[in-house]
Amino acid sequence: MTSRIDGDDTESLADLPPGATGEVESVDETGPLGRRLLDLGFTPRTPVRVVRRAPLGDPVVYELRGTRLCLRRSEAHRVRVRRS
Amino acid sequence: MSADAAALPGVLRLGLVGSPNSGKTTLFNALTGLRARVGNYPGVTVERREGTCRLGGRNVVMVDLPGAYSLDPVSPDEEVIGRVLDGELGAAPDALVMVADACSLERSLLVLGQLLARGAPACLVVTMLDELHARGGRLDLERLERALGVPVLGVVGHRGIGLGALRETLARPESWSRPPVPPPTPALERAAWADSVAHTVLSERPGVHRLTEFADRIVLHPLAGSLLFIAVMVAFFQLIFAWAQPAMNAIDAGVGLAAGGVRSVVPAGLFADFLADGLIAGVGAVVIFLPQIVLLFSLLYLLEDLGYMARAAFLVDRVMSRAGLDGRSFVSLLSSYACAVPGIMAARSIPSPRNRLVTILVAPLMTCSARLPVYALLIGAFVPAATVWGPIGLQGLVLLGLYLLGALSALCAAAVLKRTLLRGDTLPFYMELPSYRVPPLRLVAGQVWGSTAAFLRRAGTIILLVSVVLWVLLTFPRVAPPAGVEGADARRFALEHSLAGRAGHALEPVIAPLGFDWKIGVGLLASLAAREVIVSTLAQIYAATDEETSLRSAVRADVGPDGKRVFTPATVASLLVFFVFALQCVSTLAVMRQETGSWRWPAFAFGSLLALAWTASFVTYHLVSALT
Numbered sequence: 001m002t003s004r005i006d007g008d009d010t011e012s013l014a015d016l017p018p019g020a021t022g023e024v025e026s027v028d029e030t031g032p033l034g035r036r037l038l039d040l041g042f043t044p045r046t047p048v049r050v051v052r053r054a055p056l057g058d059p060v061v062y063e064l065r066g067t068r069l070c071l072r073r074s075e076a077h078r079v080r081v082r083r084s
Numbered sequence: 085m086s087a088d089a090a091a092l093p094g095v096l097r098l099g100l101v102g103s104p105n106s107g108k109t110t111l112f113n114a115l116t117g118l119r120a121r122v123g124n125y126p127g128v129t130v131e132r133r134e135g136t137c138r139l140g141g142r143n144v145v146m147v148d149l150p151g152a153y154s155l156d157p158v159s160p161d162e163e164v165i166g167r168v169l170d171g172e173l174g175a176a177p178d179a180l181v182m183v184a185d186a187c188s189l190e191r192s193l194l195v196l197g198q199l200l201a202r203g204a205p206a207c208l209v210v211t212m213l214d215e216l217h218a219r220g221g222r223l224d225l226e227r228l229e230r231a232l233g234v235p236v237l238g239v240v241g242h243r244g245i246g247l248g249a250l251r252e253t254l255a256r257p258e259s260w261s262r263p264p265v266p267p268p269t270p271a272l273e274r275a276a277w278a279d280s281v282a283h284t285v286l287s288e289r290p291g292v293h294r295l296t297e298f299a300d301r302i303v304l305h306p307l308a309g310s311l312l313f314i315a316v317m318v319a320f321f322q323l324i325f326a327w328a329q330p331a332m333n334a335i336d337a338g339v340g341l342a343a344g345g346v347r348s349v350v351p352a353g354l355f356a357d358f359l360a361d362g363l364i365a366g367v368g369a370v371v372i373f374l375p376q377i378v379l380l381f382s383l384l385y386l387l388e389d390l391g392y393m394a395r396a397a398f399l400v401d402r403v404m405s406r407a408g409l410d411g412r413s414f415v416s417l418l419s420s421y422a423c424a425v426p427g428i429m430a431a432r433s434i435p436s437p438r439n440r441l442v443t444i445l446v447a448p449l450m451t452c453s454a455r456l457p458v459y460a461l462l463i464g465a466f467v468p469a470a471t472v473w474g475p476i477g478l479q480g481l482v483l484l485g486l487y488l489l490g491a492l493s494a495l496c497a498a499a500v501l502k503r504t505l506l507r508g509d510t511l512p513f514y515m516e517l518p519s520y521r522v523p524p525l526r527l528v529a530g531q532v533w534g535s536t537a538a539f540l541r542r543a544g545t546i547i548l549l550v551s552v553v554l555w556v557l558l559t560f561p562r563v564a565p566p567a568g569v570e571g572a573d574a575r576r577f578a579l580e581h582s583l584a585g586r587a588g589h590a591l592e593p594v595i596a597p598l599g600f601d602w603k604i605g606v607g608l609l610a611s612l613a614a615r616e617v618i619v620s621t622l623a624q625i626y627a628a629t630d631e632e633t634s635l636r637s638a639v640r641a642d643v644g645p646d647g648k649r650v651f652t653p654a655t656v657a658s659l660l661v662f663f664v665f666a667l668q669c670v671s672t673l674a675v676m677r678q679e680t681g682s683w684r685w686p687a688f689a690f691g692s693l694l695a696l697a698w699t700a701s702f703v704t705y706h707l708v709s710a711l712t
Binding site for chain 1: 153154156158187188190191194195219271272275276279289290292293296300304305306307309310398399401402403405411512513514515516517518519
């Protein structure tokens with residue numbers, strides 16, 4: 001899966017500031033990381049909210065499907081989202 | 085429990101599967117009555133555990149599988165599940181019980197979808213229904229059963245609600261319905277299937293967990309959260325040190341009474357010496373630290389079950405990543421504060437094999453509870469009980485300093501290992517922050533009891549055995565003192581000429597540069613069995629030298645042949661530093677071997693930490709000698 005070539009309305013989850021919400025568009029990775037992100041619930045059209053960054057800037061807590069998960073920037077970077 | 089029960093014909097084997105924090109372990113405990121460890125931290129269930137119970141007149145073996153977000157393995161934990169289901173690790177389960185948190189249903193359905201695709205009989209147990217309702221969620225279990233085609237049951241594990249119906253269902257997997265068509269296999273299609281099932285059965289989705297949202301605003305706040313983190317850690321050590329004191333004094337008095345009582349009943353002689361100086365002194369010197377260990381485990385489990393540990397891991401992830409590790413190593417290393425054995429086993433939840441090995445190798449540097457008796461003895465005897473500020477005392481600060489030194493050197497060692505021997509890429513980092521839950525106190529108490537009992541079992545076997553063996557080594561051969569040598573001097577003479585005394589003397593050339601005399605040498609030899617043994621050894625050495633005084637005042641007053649104090653500030657500092665670094669624990673070496681599969685890594689850890697300990701003690705001794 002890749003992000004839409006003409007889609008300039010999607011951005012990386014890692015670029016969303018704390019407090020922002022969006023919807024998952026796709027996961028840009030087909031390896032173990034990509035499969036695990038899907039297992040964790042980062043499937044298309046899932047609403048996601050950026051809760052907070054760690055004091056030292058990384059990782060970041062996200063809220064999706066009623067649970068809180070934290071990902072490092074390098075992992076969140078693989079998730080394309082559409083900001084709402 | 086165990087493979088024997090599994091091998092019996094006619095015994096039903098049920099495998100418990102569920103994602104971390106699904107309430108799986110609580111359910112396992114409720115069904116089997118076993119006090120297994122239940123945590124609120126993702127990945128706490130790292131070992132495969134079995135428990136037996138009788139359900140509907142049948143003997144059932146419950147196999148508690150590690151928590152998993154998927155059957156498509158990323159971590160060693162998840163790999164275990166596939167191998168158990170395939171029957172590669174003992175007999176395969178006859179049927180599978182999927183445990184799902186009602187508040188994150190879709191995620192569990194993804195795993196259930198994978199289970200159903202394998203074709204084994206399965207049923208779904210939905211937990212946390214009370215939390216779902218509290219958050220305004222509505223779940224139709226009957227509709228879920230129809231949608232999935234397998235039995236669905238709702239329970240509130242820790243309150244025992246729904247367990248009766250569950251037991252009846254679990255006893256008869258032959259009668260479980262099977263889905264007419266298994267769920268789709270491709271990941272995205274399976275995700276869509278899980279979403280559509282969840283959409284059908286959840287008439288109301290759960291709202292945010294208000295307590296979690298509110299608490300996280302403070303706990304995860306850059307300033308408030310960091311301050312809270314530091315406060316929690318400082319309080320942790322202050323409480324362990326100050327609160328345990330009255331109970332320790334009481335035990336101290338009790339052990340003295342017991343030894344005196346034995347001596348008043350048993351006729352004086354070798355046997356009375358054995359009972360009072362061997363058995364009672366040896367066990368007493370360990371039992372006295374139970375209050376501290378109970379406090380330590382209580383706080384550790386409480387913080388874990390509350391959900392704070394995952395937050396702490398989140399806060400320190402960046403620091404851990406500097407050392408090439410991640411926040412999950414933090415929990416393994418923090419558990420090593422209690423004991424490196426569970427800490428090393430907790431490292432199984434670290435997905436990256438390299439990070440896992442590095443965590444295992446540096447875990448022994450974390451200040452385990454077995455070092456506490458040693459630190460407590462030396463700090464209690466040689467650091468003044470002065471107040472520094474408010475309730476903070478000098479003794480507590482020195483203890484905190486030793487804990488920090490251990491943690492800091494663990495991180496440095498990890499960073500060095502990741503840059504040299506164990507270079508390589510890391511696996512993705514993800515971690516769930518579970519909802520805050522006030523754990524039932526009974527649950528915490530059960531966990532504390534389990535861990536304390538484990539410590540006591542060690543105290544009762546290894547330490548007692550070593551104590552008795554040492555008493556023998558300290559007593560035999562019985563060399564008669566020359567004429568004119570009497571009383572305490574005669575006892576010291578006998579001790580110096582015993583097997584242990586000779587071994588300690590033989591060690592002196594190696595340990596004299598560290599400021600240690602032969603008595604400390606005997607203690608160090610004995611502490612190879614377990615660190616805390618040095619305390620019971622010293623207790624024995626000093627009880628044999630001077631029966632009436634307590635160990636603390638005995639080590640304080642001890643004078644060498646040259647008339648100088650044995651325990652100078654430099655010697656005490658050097659000994660403390662030696663204990664920070666040296667890997668003197670047979671149990672840790674054994675569990676390292678179990679986890680890494682060979683003696684190679686335990687031997688490497690033992691050798692390099694011994695060299696580090698010797699060097700650091702040498703430097704400390706000469707530095708403090710020069711300064712004082």
